[in-house]
Amino acid sequence: MGKLVASAVLDAALQYLEDNVDWIAVCEGAPTTYEHAHSNKGTGAGKVLAHSVTPTFTGPAAGDGGGTSRKTTVDQEPTITVDITGDADHVALVKTGTTVLLYVTTCTLQTLTAANTVTIPAWDIEIGSPT
Amino acid sequence: MDPKEKARRKLEKAMRQPVNDVVLEVQKGTIDINDLFKKIDEKVREAQDGKARS
Numbered sequence: 001m002g003k004l005v006a007s008a009v010l011d012a013a014l015q016y017l018e019d020n021v022d023w024i025a026v027c028e029g030a031p032t033t034y035e036h037a038h039s040n041k042g043t044g045a046g047k048v049l050a051h052s053v054t055p056t057f058t059g060p061a062a063g064d065g066g067g068t069s070r071k072t073t074v075d076q077e078p079t080i081t082v083d084i085t086g087d088a089d090h091v092a093l094v095k096t097g098t099t100v101l102l103y104v105t106t107c108t109l110q111t112l113t114a115a116n117t118v119t120i121p122a123w124d125i126e127i128g129s130p131t
Numbered sequence: 132m133d134p135k136e137k138a139r140r141k142l143e144k145a146m147r148q149p150v151n152d153v154v155l156e157v158q159k160g161t162i163d164i165n166d167l168f169k170k171i172d173e174k175v176r177e178a179q180d181g182k183a184r185s
Contacts, residue, residue: 005164010164018132019132026155052144053140054140054141054143054144055140056132056137056140056141056144057132065161075141076144077144078144078145078147078149079147079148079149079150079152080147081147081150088153088155091155091157103160105157105158105159105160106157106158107155107156107157107158108155108156108158110153110155110156111153112153113151115150116150116151116152116153117147117148117149117150117151117152117153118152118153118154118155119149119152119153119154119155120155120157121154121155121156121157123157123158123159123160124159124160125159125160125161125162126159126160126161126162127161127162127164128161128162128163128164129164130164130165131164131165
């Protein structure tokens with residue numbers, strides 16, 4: 001039996017991110033809770049090395065996977081001040097109003113130094129077609 | 132997102148100054164729709180279990 005999902009269904013999920021994400025954090029270690037992605041490393045269970053409150057998105061648009069896949073682009077987040085020195089290996093998207101961790105991805109490990117800056121280049125979140 | 136808020140955020144980003152800037156290499160986040168449907172099923176079951184208990 002063939003499987004199908006309308007683009008509008010996937011777009012709603014991607015649009016949810018755009019409408020709700022108000023905090024993007026660079027973390028040391030995988031954040032699995034709101035606190036991990038919202039508190040600085042060294043404060044409670046925090047894992048945040050740098051953060052920005054200006055995340056923006058472009059999309060949703062057709063995904064790279066073909067079919068009805070859809071994607072949204074998290075726009076570049078340039079020159080964020082590093083708060084805590086550490087090894088960055090994850091990026092998290094958060095909604096602070098309701099204290100929810102919404103999305104986490106990985107990045108190639110890079111050592112960050114406090115008071116320097118870090119740039120998160122534009123990256124995609126894609127939802128594939130059903131198979 | 133409200134277009135005015137989006138414009139405000141973009142302006143704020145454009146005004147930042149780099150200091151020994153490090154550029155991360157972020158891996159694209161791909162969501163397998165089949166996994167997504169499984170997660171939705173799990174969430175629905177959790178919600179139903181919660182209602183049944185209360």
